[in-house]
Amino acid sequence: MNDYEEQASGGRIVYFEFVPLGRQVKVIAVDGQSGDEVSIVGPVSTPRGDLERLAVRKLDALLERRGAPKKPDAPSGGGGPGRLV
Secondary structure, three states, rough: OOOEEEEEEEEEEEEEEEEEEEEEEEEEEEEEEOOOOEEEEOOOOOHHHHHHHHHHHHHHHHHHHHHHOOOOOOOOOOOOOOOOO
């Protein structure tokens, strides 16, 4: 049986799904605005709040990577050993 939960924090909604897998639990966190999702797996003995915090941190990292500006390209002919492709 799956367990669903919703958490609102600072105007942000994150949906959680908890899927028991024997002695482990898979936690899926979905950002309510973007629909992006991440998952983690941990022992069922881990407090639910700890699993949620870890999933939110992973979700934050994903959103930050997707929203971060792209790195500027290196100038062509730069002094490095590589080449731009």
